[in-house]
Amino acid sequence: MGSYLSLTTRLSLTFSIAMLAVWGLVSVVLMQSLEHHFARQDETDLQSKIVITKNFISTQLQHHDPSWSELETGLNKMLSGHGGYYLLIKDSQGRVLASTNATNGQQPGMSRAAPDETSLPLHESWTEDGIRYRSITEPVFLAPALAKPDAANPVWIRVALDTSYHQHFIDEIKTGLAWLTGGIALISVLLGWFASHSGLKPLRSLASLSSRVTANKLDHRLSLADAPSELHAPIQTFNDMLDRLENSFQRLTAFSSDIAHELRTPVNSLMMQTQVALAHPRESEDYREALYANLETAERLARMISEMLFLAKSEQGQLAMQLEPLMLADELDELIEFFEPLACEQAVRLQRQGNARLLADKSMLQRAFSNLLTNAIRYTPKQGEVHIAIASNHTGTTVEITNPGLNIPPEEWPRLFDRFYRADSARQPVTEGTGLGLAITKAIITAHDGTISVHSNEQETCFSVWFPHTDSR
Incomplete structure (x- = not known):
């Protein structure tokens, strides 16, 4: 080179x-x-x-x-x-x-x-x-x-x-101008070097800062106070990149800790059940019951791994979607019919109103709303009602799933869609979830160019899903 x-x-x-x-x-x-x-x-x-x-x-x-x-x-x-x-x-x-x-x-x-x-x-x-x-x-x-x-x-x-x-x-003037030109050339080189060297100081600071940034030291930032206005944009972009990296590393660290915690419980359960079954000779029926318990735990592990692989594909933009025109009312009515036994068992009523047409992947859309309905039914008190409202306007289509229940503090709303995160006030003594349902729901909605948000108060909690119109996507 x-x-x-x-x-x-x-x-x-x-x-x-x-x-x-x-x-x-x-x-x-x-x-x-x-x-x-x-x-x-x-x-x-x-x-x-x-x-x-x-x-x-x-x-x-x-x-x-x-x-x-x-x-x-x-x-x-x-x-x-x-x-x-x-x-x-x-x-x-x-x-x-x-x-x-x-x-x-x-x-x-x-x-x-x-x-x-x-x-x-x-x-x-x-x-x-x-x-x-x-x-x-x-x-x-x-x-x-x-x-x-x-x-x-x-x-x-x-x-x-x-x-x-x-x-x-x-001729004397030309001679003087020639000498003066040489002097100006030398002075301009020195002044140019000094000006450029001083002006590029923030870039050298940027390089120095980059060399100090590691996975354990992501809190360094460049100051805009001493930088020229021309470098404000790249410095701000670099600082924003460090913010994103720091946030990603924090989430990755938390995710690693959470996944270790979530996997440790079923793995320990498998080991304990197997050790108990092997501790003393037992009847074949006892071994069968131990195997069924191990199978249930293994199925939960397989489901958790499958869901984590789904999230990994969604983050890489590798979800293979088959878009087709859907009527949201028909899809949600099908889900309501499916969840009706669970709702009756919890003494919860399910109600839907409104309709809209949407171009989406049928199986993914049902999976996303299944997770929302499961949470809504699980955390709704007896004799409560889960309300599903579909509305459409010139900007897009909105689906709101509202249920009465405990209040979720506003500072926890953004973290509800993190993997393995559960709001303390929303926890039940016993839960069969993996803590990945809302994260998967958000991934599916994002893959459809939509957004999901949550709002909670003392009376109810509402999850709002918005999809843009097909012609605007």
């Missing part, structure tokens, strides 16, 4: 690249602004020199009729204090009439031809011998004496400027 950069390194590099990109954009804009500023300044200066030259020539022509050599001498004196400027005057045939600041008789751009009349004034920029020049060329119509032999043809005045001073200034 290839190596991967750490999250801190990635964030540091990303922060540095972003900083350098912003700084690079600012530098480009700054340099372009300087170039534009100096270009405008140079054009203004060149234009002013064109105007000065025109005024000088016009003034000289007003007083006398000078030659081009005299005008060149005067122009040299006029521009003597302006370093970096070059003046060149040509006629329409390209002959040099006058020039100033020439070196060895040459000026920058001397070889350039006279411009066309279609692009006036002509602004030029070029580099010669490593020096960048800017120039402006304009035509001037002079008096016939100076414009011989054709007074209608103009002379061309070109003023060029050596921009070395500006270029040196720009």
Whole structure:
């Protein structure tokens, strides 16, 4: 596998690249602004020199009729204090009439031809011998004496400027920007590392906490107070996961203890009955009675194991259901008929009202309501009545099984559906149940996307089962 950069390194590099990109954009804009500023300044200066030259020539022509050599001498004196400027005057045939600041008789751009009349004034920029020049060329119509032999043809005045001073200034700025860019790169890397290292501290705490979490230490939690808002969601999710794990381990521990307690009683009963039967020689009828007692205990063990396997499958989502349309009234009436002898024995009346259509697994649904009816009949006092109400609306179907009896405290309501749990106030001196009935009922209702809840007071206890409509599931 290839190596991967750490999250801190990635964030540091990303922060540095972003900083350098912003700084690079600012530098480009700054340099372009300087170039534009100096270009405008140079054009203004060149234009002013064109105007000065025109005024000088016009003034000289007003007083006398000078030659081009005299005008060149005067122009040299006029521009003597302006370093970096070059003046060149040509006629329409390209002959040099006058020039100033020439070196060895040459000026920058001397070889350039006279411009066309279609692009006036002509602004030029070029580099010669490593020096960048800017120039402006304009035509001037002079008096016939100076414009011989054709007074209608103009002379061309070109003023060029050596921009070395500006270029040196720009080069110094570029050098400074280069050093500053290096410094910013280093600072941005350090700041990016510090920011990412500090910002990712909760993640390191998360990793440290994860390493400390064991089956015996599930009470650790991360604090949201010192964490950035971006990490609140994953930290809260991690804490919620620990809550669920802690709750699951507590339930698993309690379940292990309960199952050991529940299995110990029938196993001890089997051992004791067998030891008693084998202690002394007995008649065959005595052995038969001992075997029947052992068979009854074994059947209870098999039923308990079967119910635990059913719960295990339901928790894994492996229940194989065969859904079919059912009329709840018919199914519950069938169960009422089945439980009628038990109800008569307990002097309890069973009553149903309402009806609804439901798509469900017939055998599982009957098993769930059988457990509820068994508990309702068992804990209803003599001459009491178990009431079954079916109601349906636009959200779903509700089945309520209500029976009078002892009050179950509200703090015990959620635990009634735990495996092997029995509310103390609801216990009878002798019970044949395994403590798994309500847990199985909840598993079946949940497999049908339904919910089950309980409400109890001094007068009655009501188990309410809700199923969503078929088209909404």
